[in-house]
Amino acid sequence: MSRNLHLADIDPRLTRRGFLKGCVMAAAALGLSDEMVPHLVEAASSPQRPPVVWLHFQECTGCTEALLRASHPDIGRLILNLISLDYHETVMAAAGKQAEDVLDETIKKYDGKFICVVEGGIPTKDGGVYCKIGGRTAISILKDVAPRSAAIIAIGTCATFGGIQAASPNPTGAVGVRDIIHGKPIINISGCPPNPISFLGTVLNFLTFKRLPATDQLGRPLFAYGRKIHDQCERRAHFDEGRYAEHFGDDGHLEGYCLYKVGCKGPETFSNCPAVRFNDVEVWPVSAGHGCVGCTEPRFWDTMTPFYERLPNVKIPAGKGAVIGAESAGKKILGVTAAAIGIHAAVGIGKKLAKAKAAQKPEDIKKER
DSSP: OOHHHHTTTSOOOOOHHHHHHHHHHHHHHHTOOGGGHHHHHHHHHOSOOOEEEEEEOBSOSHHHHHHHSOSSTHHHHHHHHHSEEEEETTTOSOOHHHHHHHHHHHHHHTTTTSEEEEESBEEOGGGGTTSEETTEEHHHHHHHHGGGSSEEEEESHHHHHOGGGGSTTOTTOEEOGGGTOOSSOEEEEOSSSOOHHHHHHHHHHHHHHSSOOOBOTTSOBHHHHSSBHHHHOTTHHHHHHTOBOSSTTSHHHHTTOBOGGGTOOGGGOBOOHHHHOBTTTTBOTTTTTOOOOOTTSTTHHHHHOSTTSOOTTOOOOSTTOHHHHHHHHHHHHHHHHHHHHHHHHHHHHHHHHHHHHHHSOHHHHHHHO
């Protein structure tokens, strides 16, 4: 199928409304106030677009597809308007030697100034022969291009942590960018695929503040990976109340209960999926009824499978959930309070009797005897 036919239904124009909406969404994802939106708009409107070299290695091109073929295309258009995409094997018109010449010319022209985006894992076994472009291995290209960039963005779990290619027994020795390149700032936008907003926010942060966003210990931007999915999930209340889907299709599943018992990996996965969702249609896997598979985490394929079995070390509310527990605790508190009141009353009565006894005259006590 020709590329032109495939893109026939997508309006190539980015409307002003779509542009502003994208900036507002990025500002919200970055945790910025409304006052910062004009600054993002100004940075995004600058004609000085940063040159970008986008490398593809061991991957399925799903990250690029998610970026460009979202049901709502403005985000993809906005990203392409923000950057000067000088080399991208999937979307560029050039091919073969012509394409490789473009890569060589770009890194010479913008030496030390371009952003290097890497999509896909990098095979290292047997000299890296399991992924070659233009007769060169992926590891050779990466070692040539990445050190000459201003910054590196590893997009997708393959480029960040090796992805499915790195799953045991990892026959090609696949690794992520950070395992090969050192001494350069590297931002990891993990996910399979990652949310385009996380990539857009990173680029806008770079353009607006002239620096990359703060990251966690895995090199992921905190604005996108600073909180667990579990803590932002709309089904979290059901987890706390002890209401679970026990099997796909049962009453609990149909009622929208927590998916932890059918394998959801949200309690151990860091990402903003519940907050920003996907493709501007207000859904994400858990809202659609499927548990999180933990695709943003290192070695997710080995550590998160089997996908439909529950995580072993997650504490679930004991008994019948927080509300029942609270009611039970309330009853206990009331019981203890009642007992305390009873004891207090008994002590008070005892003191009164003792006082009354002490007030009696000796002759009255003799009469009582």
